[in-house]
Amino acid sequence: MIQTLAFYLFASLVIASAVMVIMARNPVHSVLWLILAFFNAAGLMVLVGAEFIAMLLVIVYVGAVAVLFLFVVMMLNIDFAEMRAGFINNVPLGLLIALILLVELIMGVGAWSAGGIALGTPDGSAAQGLGQSNIEAVGALLYGKYVFLFEVAGIILLVAMIGAIVLTHRQRPEGARGHQDIGKQIRRRPQDATVLKNPDVGEGVEL
Amino acid sequence: MTEFFQSLGMSYEWAWFVATVSGVLLIALPLMLAVAMVIYVDRKVLGAIMMRRGPNVVGPFGLLQSFADGLKVFLQETIIPSAANKGIFLLAPIITFTVALAAWAVIPFDAGVVLADINVGLLYILAISSLGVYGVVMSGWASNSKYPFFSAMRAAAQMISYEVSIGFVLVCVVLFAGTFNMSGIVMAQKGHGLGFINGFFVNPLLFPMFVVFFISALAETARAPFDLTEAESELVAGYQTEYSSMSFALFWLGEYANILLMCSLCTLLFMGGWLPPVEWAPLYYVPGIIWFMLKTFFFFFLFSWIWATVPRYRYDQLMRLGWKVFLPMSLVFVALISGYLMATGHFTGASA
Numbered sequence: 094m095i096q097t098l099a100f101y102l103f104a105s106l107v108i109a110s111a112v113m114v115i116m117a118r119n120p121v122h123s124v125l126w127l128i129l130a131f132f133n134a135a136g137l138m139v140l141v142g143a144e145f146i147a148m149l150l151v152i153v154y155v156g157a158v159a160v161l162f163l164f165v166v167m168m169l170n171i172d173f174a175e176m177r178a179g180f181i182n183n184v185p186l187g188l189l190i191a192l193i194l195l196v197e198l199i200m201g202v203g204a205w206s207a208g209g210i211a212l213g214t215p216d217g218s219a220a221q222g223l224g225q226s227n228i229e230a231v232g233a234l235l236y237g238k239y240v241f242l243f244e245v246a247g248i249i250l251l252v253a254m255i256g257a258i259v260l261t262h263r264q265r266p267e268g269a270r271g272h273q274d275i276g277k278q279i280r281r282r283p284q285d286a287t288v289l290k291n292p293d294v295g296e297g298v299e300l
Numbered sequence: 301m302t303e304f305f306q307s308l309g310m311s312y313e314w315a316w317f318v319a320t321v322s323g324v325l326l327i328a329l330p331l332m333l334a335v336a337m338v339i340y341v342d343r344k345v346l347g348a349i350m351m352r353r354g355p356n357v358v359g360p361f362g363l364l365q366s367f368a369d370g371l372k373v374f375l376q377e378t379i380i381p382s383a384a385n386k387g388i389f390l391l392a393p394i395i396t397f398t399v400a401l402a403a404w405a406v407i408p409f410d411a412g413v414v415l416a417d418i419n420v421g422l423l424y425i426l427a428i429s430s431l432g433v434y435g436v437v438m439s440g441w442a443s444n445s446k447y448p449f450f451s452a453m454r455a456a457a458q459m460i461s462y463e464v465s466i467g468f469v470l471v472c473v474v475l476f477a478g479t480f481n482m483s484g485i486v487m488a489q490k491g492h493g494l495g496f497i498n499g500f501f502v503n504p505l506l507f508p509m510f511v512v513f514f515i516s517a518l519a520e521t522a523r524a525p526f527d528l529t530e531a532e533s534e535l536v537a538g539y540q541t542e543y544s545s546m547s548f549a550l551f552w553l554g555e556y557a558n559i560l561l562m563c564s565l566c567t568l569l570f571m572g573g574w575l576p577p578v579e580w581a582p583l584y585y586v587p588g589i590i591w592f593m594l595k596t597f598f599f600f601f602l603f604s605w606i607w608a609t610v611p612r613y614r615y616d617q618l619m620r621l622g623w624k625v626f627l628p629m630s631l632v633f634v635a636l637i638s639g640y641l642m643a644t645g646h647f648t649g650a651s652a
Contacts, residue, residue, distance in 0.1 A: 095313065100635035121441060125388070128434070156430025157460060160437070164456050167441050167449075226419050228480060275620065 096140060103136040120166045128193045145227040323415045327404050330451040335556045336366035341597075342556075342604045349608035372550075376545040381443060384542065388442035393543065396435030400557035403428040407564055410574045410588035421482040424472055425565065426463075429520065432558060433459040435551070436529065436539050443542040451538035452614065453520065455529040461622035462519040468630035469513045471638050473569050486573035493630045496579040498572035505637050512626050514602070517562035519622065521555070528615055563599035564592070571595045591614060604613035627633045 110133065113126040131154045138147035152292050235243050265272040307316035340355060340363060347354025355362035380386060406421040408414035420423060432457055440452020471502055474480055493502030500506045521528040531537030540551050560571035573595075574588030613621070 119385075121385075121388075125438070144418065144420050145423070147419050148427050151427035152423065152430055156427060156433075156463065160433055160456055160460060163434075163437055164453070167437070167452075228420065273616075 098139055100137070103133045103140065106130075106133040107137065120169070122165070124159060124163045124166050128155055130284070131155045131159065143227060145231055320415070323575065324405075328401055331401070331404060332553065332555060333379065334560060335365075335553055336370065337400055338560060338600055339366045339369075339552075341600065345601065345604040346608050349605070365557075366419060370549065373549040378545040378547060379542075379608065380521060381445065381542050383444040383527050385442040385444065388438050389542075390547065391434050392439035392442060393547040393554070395438065396554040397550040397557075399428055399431045399435065400554035400561065402556075403561050406482055407463070407561070407568065408486060408573065410562065411483070417481065417483060420480050422480045422485065423540040425482075425561075426467060426470060429558075429561070430459075430463055432520075435554065439551075443539070445542055447535045447537075448539045449539075450539075451529045451535050458468050458519060458526065458528065458618060459524070461619060462516045462626070463513060465622065465626035465630045466516045466520065468627070468634050469509045469516070470569070471634050472506060472509045472630070473640055474498060475634070475637050476503070476506065482568055482573075485570055486575065489572040490575060492572075497502055498575040498577060498579065499570060500572075502572040505633065505640060506509060506570065507584060509630065509633055510566075512568060512630055514566055514570065515598075516622075516626060517566065517619070518603070518606065521559045521562050523559065523603055526618060527612060531612060534585040539561070559603060560596065563596045563603065566599045567595040569590060600636050 107130050109129040110126045114123050114130065117123045117126055131150060135147040135155075137152045138144070138150060266272075292298050303315075305318050306312060308315075310318065343365070344354040344362075350597045355365035358364045358368045378388060380487060404427050405415045406424050408417070408419060436455040436459075437452045440448040440450075440455070443449070451592060473485060477485040479488070489499050491498065492500055501510045518524075529535075532542065535541070540548060571577075574592040576583035576586065576591050
């Protein structure tokens with residue numbers, strides 16, 4: 094009873110906030126609705142017994158990705174009139190993508206109701222070994238059966254990260270504006286930086 | 301507690317519901333009281349270090365100062381700037397406060413005294429504490445004012461940076477404990493040091509991580525020396541500038557509840573939680589919750605001590621410390637610790 098209520102609560106909230114993501118006029122509101130959608134999706138994950146995935150969803154998407162979204166969107170000064178002007182041009186492409194997603198959804202539901210591949214029962218019992226916690230089950234799969242693919246994915250991400258750093262990193266030559274030598278900054282002492290002068294009346298100070 | 305309510309003749313579902321609600325109240329109300337007292341302690345410690353008296357007028361020794369402040373704030377008018385984004389402006393303090401309270405659900409105060417004893421307790425805390433940044437960012441943006449906005453940008457960057465190293469420190473602890481469950485982590489610390497000291501902090505591999513965690517906790521809660529988000533000399537009051545009355549008070553309470561949470565996390569992860577400091581039978585006559593509170597209070601004292609002592613970091617130094625010092629260091633320690641545990645055959649046990 095409570096599970097059913099919770100499921101419909103989370104599910105309807107996910108759909109409602111997903112609709113609001115594209116309906117909201119203010120992009121910042123869109124991002125905030127997106128966060129709500131993520132959060133309710135995490136709630137659905139908890140309901141099917143995948144608490145580890147739910148926590149990862151919140152940590153990774155809500156805690157890091159969406160913060161960066163929000164960060165960028167808040168900084169941009171978006172001209173709404175200009176944005177709406179381009180709307181008509183993009184309608185065919187948008188409709189195409191919507192159609193593809195709809196077909197995929199129908200095929201997915203059709204395959205599931207036809208009883209295709211049993212990935213897991215709704216209560217998650219078939220997905221997990223007996224007496225295994227969520228984390229152990231995921232870990233056993235990732236580091237056992239799929240270890241090669243997992244490592245490959247890790248290396249691809251590492252390469253992407255290094256690539257991004259290489260592209261944006263700029264070493265400022267010594268003496269240039271913005272150059273910093275942390276060791277030098279820390280070694281600096283008051284006696285190196287300041288002098289106490291006691292000039293006579295009418296005399297200047299030679300620097 | 302569910303069994304108790306069931307024995308009163310309720311059905312299981314109702315008993316569970318009533319037990320959970322009363323559990324929430326049993327945690328939240330004393331927590332609010334603790335926050336009020338801890339604000340008083342903070343000001344007293346600060347006063348003592350600055351050779352002042354601190355609050356001493358309201359009530360005996362000024363003990364009721366926080367309640368007087370709370371009453372004053374409660375009676376103030378709520379001012380909403382006309383250019384503010386009203387909904388988000390009002391939502392932001394609520395989010396900060398709610399998030400600060402929600403994380404306490406998995407904190408064990410004593411053996412078995414925990415609202416939700418879930419398997420992924422530590423991940424839950426990580427997830428909830430990563431939400432804390434939204435209250436700050438939303439308030440900064442919705443205020444539609446320059447200083448709060450600067451503060452929000454700083455807060456977002458700062459919290460993301462230090463969460464990364466906190467995550468790696470937690471991985472180190474989890475590697476040693478073999479579980480994400482908070483009570484399990486505490487029990488794993490029993491007799492960890494030479495067989496009689498309770499706590500991970502005595503472990504030479506974990507002590508550096510303990511230091512990293514403590515400093516990151518300071519940065520995560522935006523306490524001095526990392527309080528750039530509300531640096532008075534630069535940003536007026538940071539993201540709280542436009543807030544007044546209860547919405548301001550919610551920020552205030554949430555901030556201190558977060559600080560207490562970080563102190564109790566230090567206690568649970570490294571100092572052995574509700575266990576007495578050493579394995580000595582007479583010490584077990586003291587209730588576990590007393591030990592837990594004493595240790596948490598000790599860390600809170602460190603927080604105020606640091607606040608009174610050190611100057612504020614420069615922003616680029618803050619970023620450098622997070623990304624160039626703590627992140628590589630904690631990453632190296634994750635590798636070191638897992639290597640050590642593999643080499644000593646720690647993983648052949650039941651948890652493997």
